[in-house]
Amino acid sequence: xxxxxxxxIAGGGGMVVVEELEHALARGAHIYAEIVGYGATSxxxxxxxxxxxxxxxxxxxxxxxxxxxxxxxxxxxxxxxxGDVKELAAIREVFGDKSPA
Numbered sequence: 402x403x404x405x406x407x408x409x410i411a412g413g414g415g416m417v418v419v420e421e422l423e424h425a426l427a428r429g430a431h432i433y434a435e436i437v438g439y440g441a442t443s444x445x446x447x448x449x450x451x452x453x454x455x456x457x458x459x460x461x462x463x464x465x466x467x468x469x470x471x472x473x474x475x476x477x478x479x480x481x482x483x484g485d486v487k488e489l490a491a492i493r494e495v496f497g498d499k500s501p502a
Contacts (some may be wrong), residue, residue: 405480438463449482456491464495474501 440462444455492500
């Protein structure tokens with residue numbers, strides 16, 4: 402919301418099992434999703450006030466060579482006024498007005 406002021410430190414955990422597609426198909430697994438692109442960058446100048454350039458570079462790297470529509474975007478969401486604005490600007494730079502939900 403407009404009055405956000407940073408992180409809420411909390412405990413939690415999660416896990417995603419990633420398996421080679423051919424192996425999963427061979428054992429008859431239900432395929433929930435497929436990773437078709439990947440990118441990793443670091444905008445290490447400031448953790449909560451990024452420039453946004455690293456996010457743009459990372460999204461473009463992940464989408465390089467991908468010919469299917471992007472239907473999901475898991476954003477970082479620092480929950481800071483500066484970080485959120487920079488992240489949204491980076492998403493708009495990469496996707497324009499048609500950003501994935």
